[in-house]
Amino acid sequence: MRHLLRRAAFYVVALWAAVTLNFLVPRLSPGNPAQAMLSRLHGKASPQAIHALEILFGVNTHDSLWTQYLQYLNNLLHGDLGVSITYLPAPVTQVIMRDLLWTLILVGVTLIISFVIGTLLGAVVAWRHGSMLDSILPPVFTFLSAIPYFWLALIFLYIFGFTLGWFPIYGGYDADSTTPGMNIDFLVSALQHAILPAITIVIGSIAGWILGMRNTMISTLSEDYVLMAEAKGLSERRIMLTYAARNAILPNITSFALSLGFVVSGALLTEIVFSYPGIGYALLQAVENHDYSLIEGIFLLIVIAVLAANFLADIAYVVLDPRVRHERGRA
Amino acid sequence: MAGPHFARRRPRLGLFLFASLLVMSLLLSACASATKHVAHRNYVTIVANASGDYTQNFNPYNTSNLTTSQGVIYETLLFFNRGDESVTPWLASNYQYSSDLTQITFTMRSGVMWSDNQPFTSDDVAFTLNLLKKYPAMDLNGLWNTITSVTAPDPTTVVVKLNAPFTPLLWYLGGQTWILPKHIWATVGDGSQYTDPNPVGTGPYVLKSFTPQLVVLSKNPKFWQPGKPLVQELHYPAFDSNTSAELAMDQGTVDWAGIYTADIQKTYVNRDPAHNHYWFPPSDILMLFVNTAKYPFNLLPVRKALSFAIDRPKLSKIAESGYEPLASPTGLVLPYDQKFLAPQYQNLQFTTDANAAQQQLESAGFTKGAGGIYVDKNGKKLSMTLDVVSGFTDWITGAQIIASNLTALGIEVNVNTISQDAWSNNLATGSFDISLCWTNPGPSPYFIFDALLRSTNSAPLGQTANSNYERWSDPAVDTMLNQFAQSNDLATQQQAMAGIEQVMVEQLPSIPLLNEPYWYEYNTTSYVGWPDAKHLYAEPSPYSYPDNEVVLLHLQPAS
Numbered sequence: 001m002r003h004l005l006r007r008a009a010f011y012v013v014a015l016w017a018a019v020t021l022n023f024l025v026p027r028l029s030p031g032n033p034a035q036a037m038l039s040r041l042h043g044k045a046s047p048q049a050i051h052a053l054e055i056l057f058g059v060n061t062h063d064s065l066w067t068q069y070l071q072y073l074n075n076l077l078h079g080d081l082g083v084s085i086t087y088l089p090a091p092v093t094q095v096i097m098r099d100l101l102w103t104l105i106l107v108g109v110t111l112i113i114s115f116v117i118g119t120l121l122g123a124v125v126a127w128r129h130g131s132m133l134d135s136i137l138p139p140v141f142t143f144l145s146a147i148p149y150f151w152l153a154l155i156f157l158y159i160f161g162f163t164l165g166w167f168p169i170y171g172g173y174d175a176d177s178t179t180p181g182m183n184i185d186f187l188v189s190a191l192q193h194a195i196l197p198a199i200t201i202v203i204g205s206i207a208g209w210i211l212g213m214r215n216t217m218i219s220t221l222s223e224d225y226v227l228m229a230e231a232k233g234l235s236e237r238r239i240m241l242t243y244a245a246r247n248a249i250l251p252n253i254t255s256f257a258l259s260l261g262f263v264v265s266g267a268l269l270t271e272i273v274f275s276y277p278g279i280g281y282a283l284l285q286a287v288e289n290h291d292y293s294l295i296e297g298i299f300l301l302i303v304i305a306v307l308a309a310n311f312l313a314d315i316a317y318v319v320l321d322p323r324v325r326h327e328r329g330r331a
Numbered sequence: 332m333a334g335p336h337f338a339r340r341r342p343r344l345g346l347f348l349f350a351s352l353l354v355m356s357l358l359l360s361a362c363a364s365a366t367k368h369v370a371h372r373n374y375v376t377i378v379a380n381a382s383g384d385y386t387q388n389f390n391p392y393n394t395s396n397l398t399t400s401q402g403v404i405y406e407t408l409l410f411f412n413r414g415d416e417s418v419t420p421w422l423a424s425n426y427q428y429s430s431d432l433t434q435i436t437f438t439m440r441s442g443v444m445w446s447d448n449q450p451f452t453s454d455d456v457a458f459t460l461n462l463l464k465k466y467p468a469m470d471l472n473g474l475w476n477t478i479t480s481v482t483a484p485d486p487t488t489v490v491v492k493l494n495a496p497f498t499p500l501l502w503y504l505g506g507q508t509w510i511l512p513k514h515i516w517a518t519v520g521d522g523s524q525y526t527d528p529n530p531v532g533t534g535p536y537v538l539k540s541f542t543p544q545l546v547v548l549s550k551n552p553k554f555w556q557p558g559k560p561l562v563q564e565l566h567y568p569a570f571d572s573n574t575s576a577e578l579a580m581d582q583g584t585v586d587w588a589g590i591y592t593a594d595i596q597k598t599y600v601n602r603d604p605a606h607n608h609y610w611f612p613p614s615d616i617l618m619l620f621v622n623t624a625k626y627p628f629n630l631l632p633v634r635k636a637l638s639f640a641i642d643r644p645k646l647s648k649i650a651e652s653g654y655e656p657l658a659s660p661t662g663l664v665l666p667y668d669q670k671f672l673a674p675q676y677q678n679l680q681f682t683t684d685a686n687a688a689q690q691q692l693e694s695a696g697f698t699k700g701a702g703g704i705y706v707d708k709n710g711k712k713l714s715m716t717l718d719v720v721s722g723f724t725d726w727i728t729g730a731q732i733i734a735s736n737l738t739a740l741g742i743e744v745n746v747n748t749i750s751q752d753a754w755s756n757n758l759a760t761g762s763f764d765i766s767l768c769w770t771n772p773g774p775s776p777y778f779i780f781d782a783l784l785r786s787t788n789s790a791p792l793g794q795t796a797n798s799n800y801e802r803w804s805d806p807a808v809d810t811m812l813n814q815f816a817q818s819n820d821l822a823t824q825q826q827a828m829a830g831i832e833q834v835m836v837e838q839l840p841s842i843p844l845l846n847e848p849y850w851y852e853y854n855t856t857s858y859v860g861w862p863d864a865k866h867l868y869a870e871p872s873p874y875s876y877p878d879n880e881v882v883l884l885h886l887q888p889a890s
Contacts, residue, residue: 029752030752030753030756031752031753031755031756032756035752035755035756035759035795036751036752036755038755039751039752039754039755040751042769043615043769043770043771043772043782043798044771044772044874045471045472045771046471046472046473046503046771046778046782047473047771047781047782047785047788047797047798047799048470048471048472048473048476048797049471049472049473050795050797051467051473052467052468052469052470052471052473053468053471055467055468055523056468056523087386087388088388088393088524089388089393089524089525089526090386090388090526094386095386098384098386098543099384099543154574157575157578158578161578162578162581162582169575169578169579169582170568170570170575170576170578170579171544171568171569172544173544175542175544175545175568176545176566176568179540179542180542271571272571272572272574272575273572273574273575274571274575275381275569275570275571275572275575275576276571277384277543277544277569281383281384281571282383282384285382285383288750288751288752290752
């Protein structure tokens, strides 16, 4: 319990540090929102536009950075994330809510699929260490994930979406003929649109899980307790899953927790290639437009999610690994 | 140790999982719709820009990414056609300058209704313009730098008074100011901060449905042009990138687009030569901006040497897929500005001439030093950084061509590929050597030169310049610009313009490279009547406002 409390205190400090960096870093980059917007208009604005834009975005504020920082913390405590200037005057929360569900479903589901399949495959491959399967699967998946994701996704889009026409080529659902909501047409359409992006994400990320699991599992398999279990004549399934895999999975759990936290940052490249709705693209837009509030809002979300996921991983460790319980308990 | 002797008896779990994944994906894909058939539709699908999902904001005075309200929902008093530089009455049926050009009187078209059935009057126009005065953040074109008052003496008349004659104002005032309904906007307060989720306009379309991924506008039955529009609906799907927009276009699901596409003949037109078309008319001039406030770019021979060394035909052919012809050395956008082209420059063209470039450098005292690089009298190497935006693939190719041209001449060039943000910031603050950039288009050559050359649009190095990034400051040019702007007599304007052209040709304040295009692709399966080289009745790209409205009003169902 003391262990968890200490961890909790650490997370509060980490949160404050992240929030502060969050405020500072975007403001240190050159340029300002008005300038960024003007350049996005490709000259299709009068030279006077810069003045109107500066007023519009409140660029020439005379508040010191320190005052702005206190203002920012105060707003944050009141749950006010500010107004996005990319989507002016939409509040940041509205922009995030617009995209969050898409991201959670696509990236969350693919992460779980990738983790479960990858870890299982890793365990099996390690179990059959040296077999045909072991000599084929890891290299094949390593090869696939070594392909730059952007390229892989484009190739999939081109072949399966464009040339073969099996999948829709853009968007999160067929906006021309369905209406978002809990209706069958929309859900089926959304599923169809998610398959291709999901497959590319899984292919791009699965090798990490396979290799991570395989390598730890191989060293676990040489442990005495596995030999002991074999000697006792336990079933293979039981040895593989409860003896070897349970111990080997710990590092993968840590990475899984981290990845789970980063789910809310979206999948920028996927979103770009498939024009799929999500947080990643909103973040890119925010950065390009010097949209401080939106950058801060999205990063805050990521920070909270990562910290929360890590906290969960801490708890999972305590549950899964008796050594953590005992060592920390003594300290 | 836990060897394969156990495993051999196990089912091949891995292979099984992998196989089932494949089967599952195949099954799921089978229920996905097959290739879309291009059929006659009662709507037009438009891709004006690829900048992600929308928020429900139709405010035409807002720079948010949803720009579907300008032109098609909110209209202007006049329509300026860049093709012939003509002016067509629109919401105003007529306009009249006072003899000293300091007063413009607009007469309103009668019978125009707002889409909520209220009549449109001069009161709406006066309200809109005064709203821009009250909230300067809405006054994107700086109208109130020139305007002193706007009044509506009767329901069909609006009188705009100016502090001095300034004829280019007519474009910003008549052609780029979106008229708002007073009965709705009078209560919203600061119009720049209003989202306008359910717009009420005078234009041919009204909002039908909104989702972040698709905006649908439908025909406004109360539109003032009888029988128009013939296109029932407009669909604006959201795209994150040109790549996916391009595939949708190639697939035939997009009717009208304005995106850059490499090798368009092969990737687009050849897929359906009968229906897929493109046309890339010039919009403005792609310039090599040279920082004339810095040594050695303040030396005319250096600028001349740069201009002579650049292989523009190669730039056009390789970097821009041959879409864009070479720019005129005068900086005019031809053929639009033909009537302003001075007689002595009728046939003037840029030539690539490495010898002339060398002579220029040597005349300025540069000599070849170590490694074939020119050095000045103090032994300082002639070295420069060329800024270009990462992601603008055509410009990057262009920058590499320019760099190799200059290196061959004996100049050291670093191509500096940076984010659009850093690039525009460098230009504005003058922390660059040479940089690629577009210029400001408009319905007469005044707009490019005012932005490019007027000293008040410049600023000292380190401070933000509005648009005169190369920091040219010449009282004579300012005078000629004023002479043009204070007159509506063609001969006077031609004379002023000829003087500016001479400065462009002889002084090279900025180095014109190629015409900068409007991107414009269209499909004629469902609708015909699109603008083309022979029918330039409006700027053709879907991101030109209010030209977009004029194009849509010209469309008819394909027979």
